[in-house]
Amino acid sequence: MRQIANIKILLLALVLPAAGFCMQEHGGPSLQKPGKNDLAPFLSDRYVVLRKNPQGKLDSIPVYISRAADEGPQREWGKQKGKRFHYVNLTIAPNQAADLQIYKIGSKAGKAAVRPTRLGYRAQVAANAGQNAKATLRMTKASKVSVEFNDDPRNIDPLLIFANNPEKQNLVPDLKDASVLVVRDSASLKNIPPDKKTICFRAGLTTIGRWTVPRHVTQIYIPENAIVRGYIECNRNGNAPAITVNGRGILTNLGWPYHYPSTNDINPYEHNSNWYKALFVYGGSGHLIEGITITDATAFVLLLNASNSRISNVKINGFRFNNDAVTVMGRNIAITDCFLRVNDDAIVPNVKDSLNVSECVFWQLQAGSIFQFGWTPHSLKNVKISNCDVLHAEWEYTNENSGFINAMGMMKNNDDAVVEDVSVRNIYFDTPVTRFLDVQNTRKSKRNEAHIGRGKPWIYKNCTFDNIHFNEPFDRQKTLVYFSGFSDQFPSESLSFTNFHFQGRKLNDSQLQHIINAKNLKNLKIR
Structure with a gap:
């Protein structure tokens, strides 16, 4: 020793x-x-x-x-x-x-x-x-x-x-530029002059606490030998300019308690809107979050509520429950080339229109699904998920929140929604999985606010799942797809399951039908 x-x-x-x-x-x-x-x-x-x-x-x-x-x-x-x-x-x-x-x-x-x-x-x-x-x-x-x-x-x-890949030179600050402020301690973030548009953190560790970014700042740069300890919140509502948060450095919440600052709630979800997010960008358009690594979040990790914005090459690890990696709202959001390893949902797509997720690598821990469509159900269209890898999926329970795509159905009875034009292609699993899809609009849940097939319908339309590769032997007794529409009167419709492979071998139509449990569906295509 x-x-x-x-x-x-x-x-x-x-x-x-x-x-x-x-x-x-x-x-x-x-x-x-x-x-x-x-x-x-x-x-x-x-x-x-x-x-x-x-x-x-x-x-x-x-x-x-x-x-x-x-x-x-x-x-x-x-x-x-x-x-x-x-x-x-x-x-x-x-x-x-x-x-x-x-x-x-x-x-x-x-x-x-x-x-x-x-x-x-x-x-x-x-x-x-x-x-x-x-x-x-x-x-x-x-x-x-x-x-x-x-x-x-x-x-x-x-x-x-x-x-x-090498950083793009137009995203790397020039320290000689008068608009660049190099941050050497938390005091440097107070009273930032209006002519300082770019904030560049120093090498080493800088503890910032919770930082509300001034509205005139257009870039936050964390270089690869920098660690920023704290929370970053960017309000881009109104006429605030777009923000870029980038670099090869680290953002961490190490040292703060779980669900900070709501740490004494008897009901752990009572004040979840108050939980600090490691990185929170809301309002505006044209934002870019690129290259950084985020670890040790105390609750939700990255939340983006905007339009025409992109998350690229971001790496996230979170061991805690409620460490949802990426939650997106708004319109026209792209998530590309990211690595997400969390103990809750990896991506929560609360956007209204146009979400493109590609070239991402997932390592799902015990809790949560990789894509969770159902905590805040709403009408959504134009979703593309492609060319993604799943290294591990450590799910143990199949009764609720697990699967590559899951919809928990947390709707009130006066809500309705249509999710349409969803394309999921070229997905590769390096691990056995207990679920691929779990979208059950008739789901019974112990949660008293859950949707249970009453009230107004929640419908899926025009969904394609193609070229899916599983790294496990085919087992006709193992159901990997659960998909149920709202009811006979309000079915989901036009779903396509094609080109499913197990250890390199494509399933025939009969084999594919064995792994799919479907009901209340119209125009189902399996081949």
């Missing part, structure tokens, strides 16, 4: 200086190096990652960590207690590669899986590596992958590698 402890100290000494490397190599501004004490609580003591540079030498890359509590209320953590989330951010330019050496401290693992498997990456684990498992991995393009050593079947300590 002493040897392992000494190795950890040595490796931390190796990694800490790397956390402050000059960012000009990666397209970002050159900021001061953080102090070692700033980042130590956020750095992994389990992994070290080295990258071969063009000269053939090895550079250390910071490996960060987010931790669930070892002990705590079951209502807060569920089965996530004691788990960790280790992650790396790096950059891969077009036509280049990243050659990595990965060390897992105190591990004797002999293999490591890399997911999504369809990317074709292979980690080579060295034999007889002593007290630390060593794997080599070559990544040839920007992607988001997990590296899972075989000595950790419950994924207590997984490693995620976020290989980013």
